[in-house]
Amino acid sequence: MHFMNPVPVMKLVEVIRGRETSDDTVKRTVAIVQALGKTADVVNDSPGFVSNRVLMPMINEAIFCVDEGVATAEAVDQVMSSA
Amino acid sequence: MNHPLGPLALADLIGLDVCLAIMKVLQDGLDAHKYRPAPLLEKWSPTDSSAGNPAGGSMSTATDIREQVVELAREFAKEKIEPFAAEWDRTSHFPRDVVNELGKLGFLGMCTPEEYDGMALDTVTYLMVLEEISAADAALAVSVGIHNAIPTTMLVKHGTPEQRERWLKPMARGEILAGFALSEPEAGSDAASLRSQATKDGKNWVLTARRRGPRTRARPIS
Numbered sequence: 001m002h003f004m005n006p007v008p009v010m011k012l013v014e015v016i017r018g019r020e021t022s023d024d025t026v027k028r029t030v031a032i033v034q035a036l037g038k039t040a041d042v043v044n045d046s047p048g049f050v051s052n053r054v055l056m057p058m059i060n061e062a063i064f065c066v067d068e069g070v071a072t073a074e075a076v077d078q079v080m081s082s083a
Numbered sequence: 084m085n086h087p088l089g090p091l092a093l094a095d096l097i098g099l100d101v102c103l104a105i106m107k108v109l110q111d112g113l114d115a116h117k118y119r120p121a122p123l124l125e126k127w128s129p130t131d132s133s134a135g136n137p138a139g140g141s142m143s144t145a146t147d148i149r150e151q152v153v154e155l156a157r158e159f160a161k162e163k164i165e166p167f168a169a170e171w172d173r174t175s176h177f178p179r180d181v182v183n184e185l186g187k188l189g190f191l192g193m194c195t196p197e198e199y200d201g202m203a204l205d206t207v208t209y210l211m212v213l214e215e216i217s218a219a220d221a222a223l224a225v226s227v228g229i230h231n232a233i234p235t236t237m238l239v240k241h242g243t244p245e246q247r248e249r250w251l252k253p254m255a256r257g258e259i260l261a262g263f264a265l266s267e268p269e270a271g272s273d274a275a276s277l278r279s280q281a282t283k284d285g286k287n288w289v290l291t292a293r294r295r296g297p298r299t300r301a302r303p304i305s
Contacts, residue, residue, distance in 0.1 A: 047112025077089020
């Protein structure tokens with residue numbers, strides 16, 4: 001189970017299916033996530049899973065933006081957040 | 084992601100060093116240049132020259148010593164922890180006698196330098212031991228992990244010689260179980276946002292803090 005930061009706010013939990021993970025284990029893990037009041041998404045094992053593979057390059061690119069003077073850190077955050 | 088935070092605020096929350104480490108995992112694991120960390124991310128990330136061991140001790144542990152230590156932890160966890168863990172959970176019991184035994188075996192001084200009666204293990208061995216204890220009782224493993232990592236590391240890295248002499252040896256031998264008074268109402272478990280302050284008032288230190296109950300309470304265990 002891979003929880004997202006900040007954990008109390010984020011509903012999503014990635015459930016990672018490894019090469020040897022049985023369907024029963026996946027089913028029970030998803031049930032645990034749901035019992036916690038969160039939403040489960042099942043993904044296969046790979047570096048960074050899905051969340052970090054997509055999120056980290058975005059953070060990385062945001063840092064490039066600040067470094068290259070495209071925008072201030074505050075502006076980058078405001079453009080990209082839902083707040 | 085419909086995330087409440089922008090990417091940079093989120094990076095701060097996650098920790099820039101963690102972001103950098105994940106980028107390196109992506110770059111190595113997927114073998115792709117597009118995942119190269121931004122130079123500014125490398126510059127911003129706190130670097131630690133003593134990264135081999137959380138307390139700044141040895142850089143690596145010999146394979147045979149690692150196997151022996153992990154095997155000892157596995158056997159101890161199987162015999163003395165696992166059969167009782169569910170009952171401890173049910174009755175909210177903290178097994179200080181078991182912690183005491185772990186201390187006698189050296190497991191409360193895993194990262195402590197040898198001169199302070201510690202085992203000076205490397206991070207990998209230390210984590211493998213924690214994995215064995217976690218498999219038997221995750222809650223107990225947290226107490227052991229906090230003691231070994233946070234208070235021990237702080238004393239090794241930032242303590243005065245007198246503080247190290249006074250605290251590290253009894254901590255490494257398990258005579259004292261150390262905790263980390265972390266939680267504040269506004270900061271939760273985010274240590275970087277803590278607002279507690281210690282100021283010197285003449286001879287005394289005045290501690291200004293608001294707290295929730297810390298997760299581990301320090302108490303003598305011998």
